[in-house]
Amino acid sequence: MATATELSIPQLLDPMPCVVRAVNRETHDTITLEVEPAEPYHFEPGQITMVYKHGVGEIPISISSDPDRHDRISQTVRGVGAVSKAIIASHPGDVLGIRGPFGVGWPIDQAEGGDVAIIGGGIGLAPLRSIVYRVLNRRDRFGAVVILVGARTPKDIVFAEELREWGSRFDIDVNVTVDTADRGWHGPVGVVTNMIPRAPWDSSKVTAFVCGPEVMMRFTARALREDDVPMDKVYVTMERNMQCGVGLCGHCQWGSHFVCREGPVFRYDTVAELFRIRGV
Amino acid sequence: MVRPVVELDREGIDRLIAQLGDSGFTVIAPTLSDGTISHGPISSSQDLPVGWTEVQDAGTYRLTRREDDALFGYAVGPHSWKRFLHPPEVVVWQGDGGMTPLDLAPPPRYAFFGVRPCEMAAISIQDKVFLDSGFSDDVYRSRRTDAFIVEVECYEPGGTCFCASMGTGPGAVEGADLVVSEILDDEHRFVVRAGSDAGEEVLAALGAAEAETDVIAAAEQVVADAAARMGRTLDTDGLRAALTAQAQSERWDEIAARCLTCANCTMACPTCFCAGIDDSLSLDGAVATRTRRWDSCFGLEFSYIHGGSLRTSAASRYRQWITHKLSTWWDQFGSSGCVGCGRCITWCPVGIDITAEATAMLAEARSEEAS
Numbered sequence: 001m002a003t004a005t006e007l008s009i010p011q012l013l014d015p016m017p018c019v020v021r022a023v024n025r026e027t028h029d030t031i032t033l034e035v036e037p038a039e040p041y042h043f044e045p046g047q048i049t050m051v052y053k054h055g056v057g058e059i060p061i062s063i064s065s066d067p068d069r070h071d072r073i074s075q076t077v078r079g080v081g082a083v084s085k086a087i088i089a090s091h092p093g094d095v096l097g098i099r100g101p102f103g104v105g106w107p108i109d110q111a112e113g114g115d116v117a118i119i120g121g122g123i124g125l126a127p128l129r130s131i132v133y134r135v136l137n138r139r140d141r142f143g144a145v146v147i148l149v150g151a152r153t154p155k156d157i158v159f160a161e162e163l164r165e166w167g168s169r170f171d172i173d174v175n176v177t178v179d180t181a182d183r184g185w186h187g188p189v190g191v192v193t194n195m196i197p198r199a200p201w202d203s204s205k206v207t208a209f210v211c212g213p214e215v216m217m218r219f220t221a222r223a224l225r226e227d228d229v230p231m232d233k234v235y236v237t238m239e240r241n242m243q244c245g246v247g248l249c250g251h252c253q254w255g256s257h258f259v260c261r262e263g264p265v266f267r268y269d270t271v272a273e274l275f276r277i278r279g280v
Numbered sequence: 281m282v283r284p285v286v287e288l289d290r291e292g293i294d295r296l297i298a299q300l301g302d303s304g305f306t307v308i309a310p311t312l313s314d315g316t317i318s319h320g321p322i323s324s325s326q327d328l329p330v331g332w333t334e335v336q337d338a339g340t341y342r343l344t345r346r347e348d349d350a351l352f353g354y355a356v357g358p359h360s361w362k363r364f365l366h367p368p369e370v371v372v373w374q375g376d377g378g379m380t381p382l383d384l385a386p387p388p389r390y391a392f393f394g395v396r397p398c399e400m401a402a403i404s405i406q407d408k409v410f411l412d413s414g415f416s417d418d419v420y421r422s423r424r425t426d427a428f429i430v431e432v433e434c435y436e437p438g439g440t441c442f443c444a445s446m447g448t449g450p451g452a453v454e455g456a457d458l459v460v461s462e463i464l465d466d467e468h469r470f471v472v473r474a475g476s477d478a479g480e481e482v483l484a485a486l487g488a489a490e491a492e493t494d495v496i497a498a499a500e501q502v503v504a505d506a507a508a509r510m511g512r513t514l515d516t517d518g519l520r521a522a523l524t525a526q527a528q529s530e531r532w533d534e535i536a537a538r539c540l541t542c543a544n545c546t547m548a549c550p551t552c553f554c555a556g557i558d559d560s561l562s563l564d565g566a567v568a569t570r571t572r573r574w575d576s577c578f579g580l581e582f583s584y585i586h587g588g589s590l591r592t593s594a595a596s597r598y599r600q601w602i603t604h605k606l607s608t609w610w611d612q613f614g615s616s617g618c619v620g621c622g623r624c625i626t627w628c629p630v631g632i633d634i635t636a637e638a639t640a641m642l643a644e645a646r647s648e649e650a651s
């Protein structure tokens with residue numbers, strides 16, 4: 001009877017009410033929600049929350065805001081299905097439930113003293129935005145900071161305004177490419193990996209943070225290797241079905257990993273083998 | 281610490297059951313239902329499957345009569361105790377639009393009477409999953425903390441049992457409040473050992489006579505004999521590494537050609553813990569309910585992310601299941617995820633046998649290593 005261990009760890013299965021304070025449209029299908037948590041919120045860039053819409057459902061979403069701000073958090077959501085579409089239909093004043101933060105974030109400290117590469121594809125830029133804020137808050141601790149972004153079309157670029165703003169600074173290098181250009185597009189066309197050979201970082205001193213679809217991450221890792229970036233300096237973030245965020249529902253398993261607990265961020269060389277197995 | 285050991289006759293077992301009931305426990309035990317030995321509430325030993333046993337083999341289960349009045353002369357049935365601790369369906373949260381949670385009904389206080397050693401081992405494994413890996417699950421903890429467990433040693437292993445290979449039986453394993461051994465010689469007797477302070481208190485209140493050494497020796501002999509009569513065995517030496525090494529083996533397709541991905545094995549398994557959450561709304565839209573239901577890695581939706589499922593083939597899903605049970609479980613929780621209860625073998629409609637499939641993979645890995 002006494003065998004069950006009593007734990008003092010708080011229950012993380014109850015959604016915390018958060019009031020939506022602002023809704024910013026990013027693209028035709030993506031918005032950034034700024035919410036005010038019931039209590040001051042602390043998270044690390046790369047961590048996720050489970051966002052719950054009353055009666056509709058709950059989905060894993062990365063936190064995309066400044067990690068040094070605790071009164072508000074932002075989450076950037078692309079409406080793709082039932083729950084995400086209900087969430088992006090939120091209005092200021094609405095209440096969403098938030099659980100978390102869960103998982104392990106980007107180890108930004110590891111990049112201190114060296115260069116930073118931030119490489120995102122599509123909505124994958126969301127968890128990377130928090131890194132940019134953190135690095136800018138402590139700019140003197142890092143060398144070159146290079147952001148490489150790939151989007152399907154110019155209309156699919158998230159955080160376009162901020163990318164422009166960051167691009168106008170002298171201490172960050174921002175490069176955006178699109179798969180398919182439209183008439184107004186003057187930037188490069190092609191996949192994000194094309195920009196890696198010419199990226200202005202020192203391959204022996206750079207730490208790369210990569211987020212995007214699985215194939216994009218695999219090709220990016222390969223391009224980084226060809227650019228002589230050591231694979232233990234490359235971090236990726238995995239996407240799996242998630243229903244609990246705390247290692248209890250089993251859905252997010254990837255090999256022996258619970259992505260919700262040991263991820264979503266992984267050091268590439270520790271999972272390269274898993275990337276090669278189909279349907280694992 | 282030396283805990284008390286007493287001897288009881290059948291009438292003593294009845295007093296024990298009554299006493300647990302009087303102390304406010306809902307006493308659940310193996311009972312006959314729907315042509316199987318399942319679990320239900322009992323109030324005396326009469327409610328147990330007295331004089332019954334079963335024949336089990338891959339895809340086969342049949343009840344038969346014994347020639348005696350044994351209380352525990354059978355192995356495990358289709359259901360495990362996880363139905364009580366990790367219910368197949370349970371409301372985990374209910375709240376209004378402001379996310380204010382409503383109170384949920386408190387769970388019953390259970391006494392589990394007749395938990396087999398492999399099942400005790402399975403409960404300890406689920407303790408690790410639900411209570412010990414960083415977060416603690418309210419649903420499980422509220423049912424588990426106050427549960428009183430009476431473990432029963434095995435002397436009639438089933439045709440699909442292989443606990444002796446997994447180190448989880450047929451003798452008692454740690455964790456129970458009381459351990460019962462049934463002795464079926466001329467005199468029908470039971471040796472009952474306390475395994476916890478709570479168990480000691482119950483025995484003290486029962487006021488039974490201390491067991492003589494020859495009776496204790498007889499109980500030990502019964503278990504030793506059972507270990508030699510296991511229906512199946514599994515060589516686990518190198519198995520953990522072999523399964524991950526064979527991830528790309530063609531054998532998975534061969535198993536997938538037989539597997540119906542029906543998920544019977546995961547539902548029957550006493551350690552499988554996967555679950556999904558369903559959301560619903562009251563008709564007036566005011567109250568939202570989050571319901572947790574058992575889920576299975578054999579389902580296509582289990583690995584669904586926007587754009588499609590990740591484990592599309594039956595081969596990838598069977599591989600996920602058996603690799604988790606026998607290999608990656610070690611990485612995650614420091615033990616095997618299989619206790620050798622044999623349920624997945626018995627209840628597989630096409631008779632797929634985890635011991636046979638694991639053995640084949642192990643052989644394949646060994647021969648690849650040798651060449």
Ligand SMILES: Cc1cc2nc3c(=O)[nH]c(=O)nc-3n(C[C@H](O)[C@H](O)[C@H](O)COP(=O)(O)OP(=O)(O)OC[C@H]3O[C@@H](n4cnc5c(N)ncnc54)[C@H](O)[C@@H]3O)c2cc1C
Pocket residue numbers: 048057058059060061062063076077078079080081082083084085123126127238239240241242243264584585586587
């Ligand atoms: C670690 C992580 C971080 C993420 N960060 C973001 C982000 O910042 N912004 C963003 O827009 N999206 C993000 N996603 C993806 C987002 O969770 C899915 O788009 C969302 O779950 C789709 O749910 P739906 O009900 O709208 O879609 P449907 O296609 O209707 O999905 C039905 C159900 O399947 C599951 N599901 C479907 N797709 C996914 C998926 N990709 N990942 C996990 N479960 C899924 C969910 O349980 C969902 O309720 C992230 C996913 C993960 C795993």
Ligand code: SF4
Pocket residue numbers: 545548549550551552605617618619620621622623624625634
């Ligand atoms: S995998 Fe099969 S034999 Fe092992 S514990 Fe689960 S049901 Fe029992």
Ligand code: SF4
Pocket residue numbers: 538539540541542543544545546578624627628629630631632
């Ligand atoms: S192994 Fe057997 S019980 Fe398990 S999913 Fe396949 S057919 Fe069903």
Ligand code: FES
Pocket residue numbers: 241242243244245246247248249250251252253258259260261
């Ligand atoms: S999301 Fe449930 S175990 Fe990881």
